[in-house]
Amino acid sequence: MNLSKLVWRNLLRRRGRFVFTLAGVAIGMAAFVSLMTIGQGLTREIRKQAQGLGANLVVTPKGWCAYEQISVLTGEQLPEAIPMAELDKIGRVPGVKSAIPYLNEKTAFRNQPVPVIGIWPQEMRTLQKWGVESGRYFSAPDERAVVVGFAIAKQFKLKPGDEFTVRGKPLSVIGVLRETGTKDDIATFIPLPVAQNIYAVEGKVSFIAVQVTDLEQVDAVSLRIQEAANVAVVTDKQLLSSILSIVGTVGNAMQAVAAVGVLAAAFGIVNTLLTAVYERRREIGIMQAIGSTRRTLFLSFMFESGLYGLLGGLLGMAIGMLAAWLFGPYLTNNAFTASLPQTSVPMLDSGTALMTVGLSIGLALVAGLYPAYRAAKLSPMEAIHHV
């Protein structure tokens, strides 16, 4: 006989209560884990998209809101507000290695919205290091054709030679890009002049991605661009941090909700253990009569509580990750996140996993303190006489 055996026996005496209390802890921790996992997965995706942009500076029209800035990363439709003349000016600013325009539009294809991005074919291929999965890439900067992203080709079963209509204008699919894991997989690309023509926005683009020659000079180049042209400029880091702060705020709110669940589970443990102390009063007295110290009684209840935390934490982690994998794409489905690829299984990093189990055990131990104290403080006679 030892402490762990005694605790295990006590836990299994009321199997229903054990299971329901454990379920409470597991569900609370699962909510916490799933929201953490979803949040972490989202942050990872956002960072990936920011890297995929390949720019050090993003030139936008003045007065854009945060949502529009976010859309730069997601390939959402954007107002076409920067005249091409400004692009020329930016290209001539000292320290600018390349300035590549984007015209972000949308079209309906088979009744589904599909991003259509007007690009400079050669410059984009150099910048993004795109490979071609099937067919070929644009051969001229104004070729009236479309190259589709990997996921779009898969979704609509498009292959080279198929017809793709952009705003009612039929274009031929000439190639499918190799998978990139970024928003480029879920977009279609046409040469900028063709896009401007179809959307009747000649001479205008949505935003401009700028690469600088010297990374140390990013801020200086940004200032020079704003002096040279009537535009706003954000660095890739500013863009990323502004998006992450929005996602972070939402994430914090979700975690606060999860924390309520975890707290409720902790109170469930308090309730279960207090009931157990009451039910086992007589046994506590018997144990004292045959030589149990108060410390042993205290430890047995703390151990019991800790076990709820450990098992609930592990179970919650498994359920939470499963829930994040199953429901994550639906929970995060909005204009921004919907455009992020959700193909990979979200995984908790080992630090977060340890923190989750640690938090669960810690909370359970705190929850166990009062019942354990009550058990240890019972006098033998008071306990034995309880029927």
Place this chain on the structure above:
Amino acid sequence: MSDTVIRVENVSKIYGAGDASTAALTNVNLTVERGAWLAIMGPSGHGKSTLLQIMGGLDRPTAGCVHLDGTELTALAPNALARARAEEIGFVFQFFNLLPHLTALENIQMALWFGGSESNAGKKRALALLDAVGLTGKAHFFPSMLSGGQQQRVAIARALANEPGVLLMDEPSGNLDSASEAELLQLLKRLHTEGKTIVMVTHNAAVATHAQRVVRVKDGRIEEAANAD
């Protein structure tokens, strides 16, 4: 050898306070010699069990003190008192008081654990104790699977686990049929012959006749003391 193992000096026990207070014991003095078999008799509610519990360190007196083998039990801190209960005293209760979710073996092992025995040694000793009380083969039975007499024998085996010098028994035969009672008395006789000090609270005059000495408790006082024979 006739040295004193338990000495109760001027012990009073009052429950409650003020007008609601009740004196369970008043100025009780009692000594128990090593190896003696003492029966405490008396009407219900007159303080027999309270006296036994105070003698065993389960309860503390309002006044007075109790010495066990020269140690003042009433002055011990809770942990030291728990150790004394584990190692020097064996308790047996009327309602057996076995833990229902532990087997007979585990009930005894628990007492051994509190006495500091290692797990393996504890198991061997617990099995030997079950053999000694005639319950070979019942080691893995839960209390609910045993008769009253068998449960009481497990309780006695548990009380003997750490080889205490003193057995304190509160109505040990109070819940047994006559056959089980006879078996119990045989077992107690054997233990007494082996040198155990036995203090037994009982209502049953026939049971008390087996003791060497009988004291009566009435209205919280030792009223008379007599040898059983």
